[in-house]
Amino acid sequence: MQSLNNIQGAGSGGVFQSKLKRKESLTDTAFLLTITITLFIVIYILSIVFLGDKGFNKIQMFFNLFNENAALIVIACGLSIVMITGSIDISVGGSTALICTVCIVCLNKHGFNFFTVLILALTIGxxxxxxxxxxxxxxxxxxxxxxxxxxxxxxxxxALIEVNQIQVNNAGFEKLSAARIQIPFLGDINRKGVFIQSKLEYGVIIALIIVCLIYCLLKKTKLGRSFYAVGGNSQSALMLGINVRRTRFYAHLLCGLLAGIGGFLYLFHTRSGSVQQATGLEMDAIAASIIGGTLLTGGVGNIFGTLFGVLTSGIVLLIVTAIGSQDPWWPQITRAAMLCFFIVLQSIICSRKKSKN
Known part of the structure; x- marks a missing residue:
């Protein structure tokens, strides 16, 4: 009887420790998310105050952040998933370039339509x-x-398919990609005193829906909890009965699916393809995930943090461009400084966890 009580006590203690660890992980996630959102709000307010004459005081500028980064938002969500499991994927830039080129060739030369190239993009991803x-x-x-x-x-x-840059030459696809959603009651008055409604691309709606779906997947499903468990400690996850290999496979499969969607949105926005297409996109996605609070060591991350990580990187790029600096390294230097800040912050969190354990 005493041994049975000991076992029960050990079991209850293990459950308590497991709950405590989940609570700490959630606290870390919330803390990093708060830092990211605060940073974005501060940078955006400063841009309005000091660069209002450059267009930052216009509502359309805010929507342009989403218009320009819809594809990156989706791809960064995929990177966040694999990083939460403790893995990485730097192929998303190459797969995006391939999706754009293959889809354009099929649209221009083989009579594909919008839906068939969408299926093709998802298949490649x-x-x-x-x-x-x-x-x-x-x-x-x-x-x-x-x-x-x-x-x-x-x-x-x-490079094997097409060496030179190519453009979409399909009337139906061009018409759909040029369509915009008019935001009711929101807009800006131009210099002639005419009110112009703010516009949003359809790709942005898709990106935001995906963010919400991935958030629900990670927080409300067994698979999502398994991603965090495997990233936090794969050995403990294995002892809890989680199939670690299958979970990692699903993480990369889901990342590939999101890369397919993101690649299609990239094509939908740019309507072009080349070998140099989406160069550095994988680094931008990784940077956005880290800025958004996803730990490089795995086990901690928030998709809404990734969204704000993309927006923060986007507003920094707009600010550097608005200041008038055409040197391409200034946005990279600024992003590098933000990355260093968040990596140091993550290191502090990881050190605190180890000291408590």
Whole structure:
């Protein structure tokens, strides 16, 4: 009887510790999310105060942040998922370039329409996610090496298909991509005194819906909780009965699916494709995830934080451009400073966790 009580006590203590760890993780996530949102609000207010004459006091400028970054929001969500599991994927830029080029060729030369190229984009994204996920999860290959090969493969295939930059030459697709949603009662008055309604691209609505769906997946489903568990401690997750390999595979598969959607939104916005298309997109997505509070070590992250990470990077780029600096390294320097700040912040959080354990 005494041994049974000891076992029960140990079990209840383990449950208590597990709940405590989840609470601490949630607190860390909320803290990083608060920092990210506060940083975005402060930067945006300062831009309105000091750069109002450059257009930052216009409502359309705020909506343009979403218009220009809809594809990046979706792709960064995929990066956040794999980073939460403790993995990485740097192939999303190459897969985006491949999606844009293949879809344009099919639209211009093979009579594809909007829906068939959408299916094609999703298929390419899922193919990248499935192959890379299998190699990483089941063959235990290093994620960085596997996805680096995926990045080179994507851009190599683009070079085989079309060396020069190509543009969409399909009337139906161009008409859909040029359509905009008019925001009721919101807009700006131009210099002639005419009220112009604010406009939002349809891709933004898709991106925001995906953000909400991924948030529900991570917070409300068993699979989402498994992502956090595997990223926090894969050995503990295995002892709890979680299939670690399958969870990692699903994370990369979902990242590939989101890369397919993001690649299509990128095409929908730019209507062009080339070998140099989406260069550095994977780094922008990783940076947005880190700024949004996703830990590099895994186990902590928030999709809404990733959204604000993308918006923060976007407003910094707009500010540097508005100041008049055409040097391409200034936005990178600013992003690097923000990344250093958040990486140091994450290191402090990880050190605090280890000291408590």
């Amino acid at each position: 899922l193919a990248f996610g499935a192959v890379q996920g299998f190699l990483i999860a089941y063959l235990e290959m290093q994620p960085f090496i596997v996805t680096l090969a995926g990045m080179f493969l994507g851009r190599g295939l683009v």
